Amino acid sequence: MAPGIIDFLKRILTTLTPSMQEKYLPKEIEQAAQQHWEHAAAFRATEDAAKPKYYCLSMFPYPSGKLHMGHVRNYTIGDVLSRYHKMRGFNVLQPMGWDAFGLPAENAAMANGVPPAKWTYDNIAYMKKQLKSLGFAIDWERELATCQPQYYQWNQWLFLRMLEKGIAYLKTGTVNWDPVDQTVLANEQVIDGRGWRTGALVEKREIPMYYLKITDYADELLSALDTLPGWPERVKTMQANWIGKSHGVRFAFPYRLGGKQEKLWVYTTRADTIMGVTFCAVAAEHPLATHAARNNLKLAEFIEECKRGSVMEADMATMEKKGMPTGIFVDHPLTAKKIEVWVGNYVLMGYGEGAVMAVPAHDERDFEFAKKYGLAIKPVISVAGQTYSLDAWQEWYADKAHGVCVNSGKYNDLDYPSAIDAIVADLKAKDLGDQQITYRLRDWGISRQRYWGCPIPIIHCPSCGVVPVPDDQLPVVLPDDCVPDGSGNPLRKRADFLDCACPKCGQAAKRETDTMDTFVDSSWYYARYCSAGNTQAMVDARSDYWMPVDQYIGGIEHAILHLLYSRFWSKVMRDLGLVKYQEPFANLLTQGMVLNEIFFRKPQGGTAGRIVYYNPTEVDLQFDDKGNRCGATLRSDGQPVESGGIGTMSKSKNNGVDPQALVDQYGADTARFFMMFAAPPEQTLEWSDSGVEGSFRFLKRLWAFGHAMHDSVRGAGKVPEKLDGALAALADVRREIHLNLKQANYDIGKHQFNTVASAAMKILNALEKTPRPGDGAAVIAEGLSILLRLLSPITPHICHVLWRELGYGDDLLQAPWPEPLAAALAQDEIELVLQINGKLRGNLRVAADATREAIEAAALASTTVQKHCEGKPTKKVIVVPGRLVNIVV
């Protein structure tokens, strides 16, 4: 046909039906879809008792500057679930806000001389624009930022309630102290034991801090994990281990000091080994250590050494164990034998009693310590078939399940529980100890010696002492124009903040300058979204409607701290009568991290200089003939760079990919599709440029297919009741589509969105192969309507526009979720796998409703079986319905 005639026909067609853009133009499509949702206020959530509610919450972002890939992944997962449930008929709430207080704002302030408030609000404005461009179904009317007084005043208000109830209290705590900058450092700011800015050796320092008694809730926080079937097992296990409930014995070693009778208290879970105690160890800050150091210069020096060094548990656990004897002896509580007290750098004052009993024979750490300092090792547990040797530590030395006491006088031959009972009875009789349940969990210290946080509402009065700020003076507003300079909290220099009148006596007084841990802000924001805008109360009746959160989504790195603090905080709110729910998050999805390859060059010539990291977007990869990677070069100079393997996207390794560049180049739908397709949500996700290209190609193909089918879909009728005879090929395609839909629906239930994306691709593959004329159009129209609905939670923009272009309806969000049809799935014959002795040997076609006996007979009669087990007698035939037949000979 001549081109002129084709053009002529095209022009006629376009006048007959609404025209459709031929090329896939994500920018236009996404703008149109987003405008539609905006005008329809499609995501505004209102309380509606008639509908089942679905509160879908993603962990709010820290406004660090721009979105990173982890955010895109997190919020796409939340958006897929939100849109899916909306189409399923749920009343969906998906809010968004900003975890806006924190250290990075102060660092940026120091670097740029800009107040943290301005930096934070600028970042929020930019990141909000980014979130909007990704098309998330968010109710922006509920937006909050934790640095707003109307939010954090309720931190202060609840803190005061906790103070009244004794849940909040004052105690000394240990912090990292930079002696040059004269300031407290965060753990992150301590690098190899030195301050990050000054390079000075960091010291430990004891300062007064406010603590929250999370330990009062330890037992409930532990037992209530069983009421959370929607939480991943691994998170519940981690929380249970973190709380660390243990049944043990608290007992004392009596001693005389300065003419007075005293007791050195310790706690142990291995009281059955008490007869093996050969020394005790106390923390450097323990009163006994301080006493002994008075006339012992070397010990005093050692105690000073212990006070340097790290406060971090990982460092404590891996450092070299050191100790020094105090020369002080205590009495063994059962034998009255003299036991020497040592100072150990591995004993912490803040944990338990600040003192431990040492049983080198049955505790690995004590064993090493005793070997190092030549202390006695006395085995008191024996396990049948094992011989104790002092040469090296053996796993069984610490075995309490199979051992019995030996070398233990009256306790000999007792097993663990009986030994504990007998020993506790004797300790009790002497008033020297009893059984006790303890927790590894420690109270939550919330005081931070930093500016950019929620002020702790306390006033220090020279006459009245510590005075809580009265409710009617809340909020204590943080001045928002300070610029920190690294030399400590700038609030200390702000007279307008600092100076106030004592609420009790009216005298001149000073405000507390410590602010709250940012984990406080994030411990209840989910409840505040439900009561947005209420200036009179922290939460109101709307929170009773929405809470608990039906689906919480966030990084696995928050598995313990944030989630535990949030659970604790909501239990406190419950006990204050503010909320009715027991647990804030009914279901939890912990997404994996986003990773990318790390490229670097070591400094040339010698060790001086830093490693330079190059962004993967600046690196070209080389491949050999077989397609294997054989090198990488920097694009700018063509010289090779080294690969540092795959790691989480981070600023320090310069391996982040800017989501904005991705959205600008390919559109939001491609970014969203790739994020869902590349890995299941709970696993780590590796970045791949070519994977993004592939996602974009798929969406282009989808658009092109929609364009090609435009007229026939608009003109298509219903799929005929029977697709047999000449239409058998159509029946196959239709079955494939419905099978994939069935699988996808199952996978959505498992939150396995990568295979949902894969199912969508398979459906498009099937549709493209469908014979087009006649009844094919009906099958295609049906299949495409399934595909668009199934895919719409992942790539909502392209699906929304195609849905309208192809005349399915005005609003895809209002369409019902697709379900597979039994008629489309039905088939007469099925194929079974044929195994002989568990080895795959062939296939077997049988009727779909064949009985076990019929299948067995057909299998034995098949040529495959005849060939492979000629003559050998059949021992057993295993038939797995719908799957396989295994013949054992």
Added chain:
RNA sequence: GCCGGGGUGAUGAAAUUGGUAACCAUAGCGGACUUAAAAUCCGCCGCCCUUAUAAGGCUUGCCGGUUCGAGUCCGGUCCCCGGCACCA
């Protein structure tokens, strides 16, 4: 160090949870279209042996076990990742 998770083709991964290992993609190779390139479309693609195949053998980090049958369960071991209480 302790707690938790992971390891499957060249790569991301799948396997309805003990029943055909590698779906769907990516990369690569070959072809069509094109003056050419891009884009698009079609075909091949775990490894070994081979008489080149519609035969056979091997393969889910490594070693061992349970089972008719193990990527999946059990024991051991190596490596990687997350958390460890002031990064968020």
